Amino acid sequence: MSNGINARDVAKLAGVSQSSVSRVFFGGASVSEKTRKKVLAAAEELGYVPNEFARSLITNKTRLIGLVMKGVHNPFYPQVLQEFTTHFNELGYTILFVHTNHDEIQKEDIEMLLHYHVAGVIITDATLSLKVIEEFKNNKIPVVLFNRKVEEPNFFSVGTNNLEASRQIAKFLIEKGCKDMAYISGARNTSTSIEREKGFSEMLAENKVPYKIYHSDYSYDGGFKTAKEIIQAGDIPSAFFVANDIMALGVLDALREQSIDVPAKTKVIGFDNIEMAAWPIYNLTTWEQPIAQMAKETVSYIISEIEEYTDRIGNIEINGELIERKTT
Amino acid sequence: MSNGINARDVAKLAGVSQSSVSRVFFGGASVSEKTRKKVLAAAEELGYVPNEFARSLITNKTRLIGLVMKGVHNPFYPQVLQEFTTHFNELGYTILFVHTNHDEIQKEDIEMLLHYHVAGVIITDATLSLKVIEEFKNNKIPVVLFNRKVEEPNFFSVGTNNLEASRQIAKFLIEKGCKDMAYISGARNTSTSIEREKGFSEMLAENKVPYKIYHSDYSYDGGFKTAKEIIQAGDIPSAFFVANDIMALGVLDALREQSIDVPAKTKVIGFDNIEMAAWPIYNLTTWEQPIAQMAKETVSYIISEIEEYTDRIGNIEINGELIERKTT
Numbered sequence: 173m174s175n176g177i178n179a180r181d182v183a184k185l186a187g188v189s190q191s192s193v194s195r196v197f198f199g200g201a202s203v204s205e206k207t208r209k210k211v212l213a214a215a216e217e218l219g220y221v222p223n224e225f226a227r228s229l230i231t232n233k234t235r236l237i238g239l240v241m242k243g244v245h246n247p248f249y250p251q252v253l254q255e256f257t258t259h260f261n262e263l264g265y266t267i268l269f270v271h272t273n274h275d276e277i278q279k280e281d282i283e284m285l286l287h288y289h290v291a292g293v294i295i296t297d298a299t300l301s302l303k304v305i306e307e308f309k310n311n312k313i314p315v316v317l318f319n320r321k322v323e324e325p326n327f328f329s330v331g332t333n334n335l336e337a338s339r340q341i342a343k344f345l346i347e348k349g350c351k352d353m354a355y356i357s358g359a360r361n362t363s364t365s366i367e368r369e370k371g372f373s374e375m376l377a378e379n380k381v382p383y384k385i386y387h388s389d390y391s392y393d394g395g396f397k398t399a400k401e402i403i404q405a406g407d408i409p410s411a412f413f414v415a416n417d418i419m420a421l422g423v424l425d426a427l428r429e430q431s432i433d434v435p436a437k438t439k440v441i442g443f444d445n446i447e448m449a450a451w452p453i454y455n456l457t458t459w460e461q462p463i464a465q466m467a468k469e470t471v472s473y474i475i476s477e478i479e480e481y482t483d484r485i486g487n488i489e490i491n492g493e494l495i496e497r498k499t500t
Numbered sequence: 501m502s503n504g505i506n507a508r509d510v511a512k513l514a515g516v517s518q519s520s521v522s523r524v525f526f527g528g529a530s531v532s533e534k535t536r537k538k539v540l541a542a543a544e545e546l547g548y549v550p551n552e553f554a555r556s557l558i559t560n561k562t563r564l565i566g567l568v569m570k571g572v573h574n575p576f577y578p579q580v581l582q583e584f585t586t587h588f589n590e591l592g593y594t595i596l597f598v599h600t601n602h603d604e605i606q607k608e609d610i611e612m613l614l615h616y617h618v619a620g621v622i623i624t625d626a627t628l629s630l631k632v633i634e635e636f637k638n639n640k641i642p643v644v645l646f647n648r649k650v651e652e653p654n655f656f657s658v659g660t661n662n663l664e665a666s667r668q669i670a671k672f673l674i675e676k677g678c679k680d681m682a683y684i685s686g687a688r689n690t691s692t693s694i695e696r697e698k699g700f701s702e703m704l705a706e707n708k709v710p711y712k713i714y715h716s717d718y719s720y721d722g723g724f725k726t727a728k729e730i731i732q733a734g735d736i737p738s739a740f741f742v743a744n745d746i747m748a749l750g751v752l753d754a755l756r757e758q759s760i761d762v763p764a765k766t767k768v769i770g771f772d773n774i775e776m777a778a779w780p781i782y783n784l785t786t787w788e789q790p791i792a793q794m795a796k797e798t799v800s801y802i803i804s805e806i807e808e809y810t811d812r813i814g815n816i817e818i819n820g821e822l823i824e825r826k827t828t
Contacts, residue, residue: 183519190519191511236616239597244578245775254572257599266612269567269597271585284594288564392779425781447573451720453753453781 177220186214237474238290240270240277242297246390246418247446252296252318255467263475265291275361282307292474294318314477316470321363326485330470332461333489334364338371340494341413341441341459346379348500350411350439353383356398356423358390358415365415368443372413384409388419395422403430408438417442417449417458424454424499440499455498462490505548514542565802566618568598568605570625574718574746575774580624583795591803593619603689610635620802622646642805644798649691654813658798660789661817662692666699668822669741669769669787674707676828678739678767681711684726684751686718686743693743696771700741712737716747723750731758736766745770745777745786752782752827768827783826790818
């Protein structure tokens with residue numbers, strides 16, 4: 173257990189250099205048996221236990237994983253946070269939590285992660301520029317984009333198959349007999365919202381089903397407000413595909429407020445399968461994101477790149493599944 | 501910007517010891533002008549920038565704050581996480597996130613926090629033994645219990661005034677004409693649940709209003725299940741005080757499932773004022789916890805103890821307020 177004693181104190185008492193103390197505890201260049209004994213005796217006398225920082229100074233590696241997250245107001249992300257914390261904890265790693273209020277990860281955040289010599293970085297709902305990825309690459313720090321991807325394929329990303337999922341959702345609604353539909357998007361610059369829109373609208377176009385696109389922001393309030401505007405415009409479609417669950421709950425509440433019967437008058441389907449989707453008051457039909465498997469793939473990539481950095485790139489997409497409840 | 505080059509590389513190129521490199525960048529014992537020049541030349545050639553770990557090895561301090569949290573499934577805690585991340589970020593500190601699945605903080609968690617030489621620790625919904633507090637005290641690491649307190653006053657805690665709040669809640673319901681009441685508790689070993697029960701039941705006893713206590717667990721499912729059992733037993737009171745909001749939402753959904761009219765047939769009041777309490781489908785009357793102020797007090801204590809460790813103890817309680825909505 174640590175107690176405020178550091179390598180300098182041990183070196184002083186043992187009458188050796190601080191780097192000798194480091195070598196005894198962390199390997200590296202050899203150290204004489206005499207020095208080793210002096211250091212161990214001093215360490216024992218002082219109750220010194222080497223700390224993570226000392227180790228990192230020698231190995232240039234830590235057991236910290238940077239997790240960059242934006243939307244803790246969407247219950248999907250606290251679930252993701254818990255998943256990563258549990259997995260990495262079991263492997264002896266700790267989460268350095270970076271909350272960003274910006275769409276794009278900021279220069280300060282990157283510098284902080286580099287200063288702490290994180291062993292790996294996971295970026296969830298924030299986006300990042302290619303320049304930023306280069307900074308991590310130069311430092312041989314593996315990065316995973318989780319539930320996001322960018323166009324140029326020079327990084328590693330893990331997500332669900334949004335294109336295929338949204339095609340399936342469209343197919344499901346067509347088979348339910350829906351004649352016209354609405355897609356309510358999330359933040360427009362996110363890959364998830366873009367892909368869900370693409371798969372959904374392509375399938376509808378192939379089947380000659382008319383649809384409208386409404387832009388919103390992945391929040392409950394956004395979903396509520398957008399649905400309210402659609403209702404007020406008298407433009408209620410026979411089905412809504414809402415780009416995430418938390419917005420879909422807002423849509424359901426806006427419809428309920430106007431006593432519009434779901435699923436009789438219109439149907440609603442979300443995306444994520446957050447816990448609240450199953451609550452009896454909502455009973456939301458949705459597409460389940462396989463968070464546990466997505467997290468597992470992410471952890472496995474990061475650990476293998478920590479062991480041997482190969483700068484492997486790629487995009488892993490894990491299929492989710494439709495969870496049919498009572499809003500369709 | 502860091503680039504994988506460490507103090508050892510600089511020392512090697514400069515032909516000096518690693519501790520000389522440290523002294524050049526972080527002070528400590530003096531170093532000759534000749535050595536200093538050699539080190540700076542080597543550092544420049546290699547593009548070496550000293551990192552946080554190197555600094556911490558010398559100063560024995562980091563800019564990491566350990567945040568221990570259990571219930572990320574309760575939206576109250578992601579809000580708390582965001583509050584702390586934002587505040588500490590502004591001050592140049594980063595959050596080391598520790599998620600525990602246990603009621604009590606575990607030995608491994610403590611050791612990890614000590615190994616990383618955190619500058620301070622915030623413990624939210626987990627409890628901790630007095631022995632654990634001693635470990636932090638021995639290392640002069642300030643600790644705050646946030647939204648929790650323990651009996652023996654040898655630590656610092658920040659919360660809301662639960663006793664007074666629950667007395668006010670009882671008074672409010674009595675004035676609404678409620679003739680018998682139920683208290684649905686959270687996890688039984690938590691100070692919040694115990695104090696809310698105490699204040700509520702004392703005020704009811706003083707006013708000779710009968711009440712029953714039901715034990716639950718601070719989760720949506722717990723609230724739903726407990727309310728369902730009460731309904732099935734035909735024991736519906738004229739008002740429920742539910743120890744937190746997320747349980748209160750479960751109670752409302754169980755009542756709605758049985759078409760029991762709120763607030764006509766029975767009233768429900770929660771605690772926290774999480775975002776969802778304001779959603780139109782719930783419109784939950786609740787007691788708002790002043791999270792922002794509570795976080796501010798916590799940050800201010802930790803920063804002052806980092807600057808000068810005085811092991812100040814105490815309990816700061818900030819008053820919240822009743823938010824009356826439609827369930828009463």
